Amino acid sequence: MGPLFSQGIIGEELNMFIGFLIGILFGFGLESGGFANTRKLAGVFYGYDFVVLKVFFTAALTAAIGLFLLDRYQIMDINLTFYPKTFWLPTLIGGLIMAFGFIIGGFCPGTSLCAASTGKIDGMVFVGGVFLGIIGYAFTSATLWEGLKNKGALGKVDIATALGLSDGLFILLVTIVAVIAFVVVTKIEAHMKAKHDYQL
Amino acid sequence: MKKIEIYIISALLLGAVWLTLAGKIEKNDKELCPYKLISQAVQIENKITVDDLAKKLMTKDPSIVLIDVRSADEFKKFSLSGAINIPLEKLLADDNLPIINQEVNNNIFYSNGSDxxxxxxxxxxxxxxxxxxxxxxxxxxxxxxxxxxxxxxETASKEDFELYNSRKAASIFFGGGTVGESNNSSAAPAAASSKPLRKKESAGGGCN
Structure with missing residues (x-):
């Protein structure tokens, strides 16, 4: 049956509108969870607040388990969902830039928009930086980054196939890793809070 | 850990275990996206025109297997020379699978129209x-x-005339001599009449 858009079951307008509604809910969730506060994200790196890690790990696993279960019961064809090809070198560099951005700025792109829309000046500055980066890359991609862009092409790969595991087993393993991570970070959190008395 | 966190973790674990136990399903059973299906169906490589088929039959291409997918009654009334009859309803019958699932011959399905x-x-x-x-x-x-x-x-292009000539030749070859005769009104009746008669007889037998 699904996915709806790539099979033409719903049109582009409705697809955009559904995206818009989900965006509103996502933004609302981020703001209510306090994610628009830079200290929340920075807390992951300093060890006093791991809510961001827990939330995104949970979200990723919920999506993975949900999608593959829908696929198993033939409600949705997972082959029709989009995922990009892997270019490991530019991804690694991009990942490092993002990580430094997270620690230094205290936002990820989503939470920065949330913060900016609630009137936080640091959020607005961050969004401005994001746009500058996007425009800067767009104008120099053909001249400066053409070589780097396609380095380390691996094609469409996923870890489960590379390891020779079934998707289900791989997701189960990741879930177990997540559970262990949750327990460990909760302990770190309690320890750091007791030691430094961080305030959000 | 908070209670809610324990609930969430338990739900995730449960889901992951369920997913692992659910196993894999056969890829063949999957629905095909309508766009892909249509784009596959309208590809030119999948079909053969009557002109190409005529050429292949006239050159006695040994790889061609003509499969008439109409009913047995229709097949008896008229069919192409050398065709075998596999009604659409019986396409996947055990006897027919070796014919349609093979990599040696080129099977050409035909019916009254294209459907x-x-x-x-x-x-x-x-x-x-x-x-x-x-x-x-x-x-x-x-x-x-x-x-x-x-x-x-008369004002048609040279290609159209060439196509017509090849079609006329095919028509004569496959026993459509009557066309030659009925169209003899203007162009060289004597030249056309000697050849088609002989061909008509031989190919006519094949059609029955």
Missing amino acids: KAAKAWLICNRLGYKNNFYLSGGLNSWIKDIIKATPPE
């Missing part, structure tokens, strides 16, 4: 069977364009 033959091709394509094609326009097009080929307008 039934295209359906047969589609079924074979979805099952991953190779070397199957269908006759575009079917027997209707075969009769109209080959057997009863009509001359182009």
Whole structure:
């Protein structure tokens, strides 16, 4: 049956509108969870607040388990969902830039928009930086980054196939890793809070 | 850890275990996206025109297997020379599978129009069977364009005349001599009359 858009079951307008509604809910969730506060994200790196890690790990696993279960019961064809090809070198560099951005700025792109829309000046500055980066890359991609862009092409790969595991087993393993991570970070959190008395 | 966190973790674990136990499903059973299906169905490589088929039959291409997917009654009344009859309903019968699922011959499905033959091709394509094609326009097009080929307008292009000539030759070859005779009104009746008669007889026997 699904996915709806790539099979033409719903049109582009409705697809955009559904995206818009989900965006509103996502933004609302981020703001209510306090994610628009830079200290929340920075807390992951300093060890006093791991809510961001827990939330995104949970979200990723919920999506993975949900999608593959829908696929198993033939409600949705997972082959029709989009995922990009892997270019490991530019991804690694991009990942490092993002990580430094997270620690230094205290936002990820989503939470920065949330913060900016609630009137936080640091959020607005961050969004401005994001746009500058996007425009800067767009104008120099053909001249400066053409070589780097396609380095380390691996094609469409996923870890489960590379390891020779079934998707289900791989997701189960990741879930177990997540559970262990949750327990460990909760302990770190309690320890750091007791030691430094961080305030959000 | 908070209670809610324990609940969430338990739910995730449960879901992951369920997913692992649910196992894999057969890829063949999956629905095909309508866009992909249509784009596959309309590809030119899947069909063969009546002109190409005529050429292949006239050169006695040994790889060609003509499969008539109409009912047995229709097949008895008229069929192309050398065709075998596999009604669409019996396409996947055990006896017929070795014919449609093979990699040696080029199977050409045909019916009256394109519909039934295209359906047969589609079924074979979805099952991953190779070397199957269908006759575009079917027997209707075969009769109209080959057997009863009509001359182009006098102002038509050279290509049109060449096409007509090849169709006329095919028509004579496949026993459509009557066309030659009925169209003899203007062009060289004597030249045309000696050849078609002989051909007509031999090919006529094949058609029955």
